[in-house]
Amino acid sequence: MGAGEHGGNALTPPSPPLLAVQGLTAGYARPVVGPLSFEVHRGEIVGLAGANGSGKTTVLAAIIGTARVFGGGITCDRSAGVSVLRQFPVHLREMPITVAELLHATASNTDDVPSLFQPLLGTRVDRLSGGQFQLLQAWACLGSPAALVLLDEPTNNMDPQAIAALADLLLASRKRGKGVLVISHEATLLDTVCTRIVEVGR
Secondary structure: OOEEEEEOOOOOOOOOOOEEEEEEEEEOOOEEEEEEEEEEOOOOEEEEEOOOOOOHHHHHHHHHOOOEEEEEEEEEOHHHOEEEEOOOOOOOOOOOOEHHHHHHHOOOOOOOOOHHHHHHOOOEHHHOOHHHHHHHHHHHHHOOOOOEEEEEOOOOOOOHHHHHHHHHHHHHHHHOOOEEEEEOOOHHHHHHHOOEEEEEOO
16 A cells, blocks of 8 residues: 655755655555655654554554564654654553643653643543543643654544644644654544645555
């Protein structure tokens, strides 16, 4: 399976990239996605779009080393820091730490916490709804010192209000010079926040 790329709010990216995927073919027992090529630079939000089963999450797995690379290559500037939100982050039934403590533990920026989290700083993480927890995990990645942020289906469990808040957080991350890869089936989110969109499976 190949890929196509189209622009949103395209800007001429600086060099070198934080992440460069070149002719990648990846999978597990056999290839399931590729060849695929794209780059992520500072100040960019690149979206990976495609139907369920097209191999979007496998691309992320190849980047972080949990899927097999059959062809092509991946270059990642790990010295700049990499933060990853998996598709289903672990939401423990009992998690007796507060939102503020979790952000501190993940080295996220607690001096610039978005206003929507201010009332929740003292709340235990295991008291959050699924959508609140997902949004918190996304902010923990975007607010971390990492320059490269990889988000896999970050809108899971989110209602429209939370998705809108996520879009605001993503757009703000560009101003801080982060490079973000967003894997999502939410076309509206990708069209709203992405500088470029890569179609997987075309």
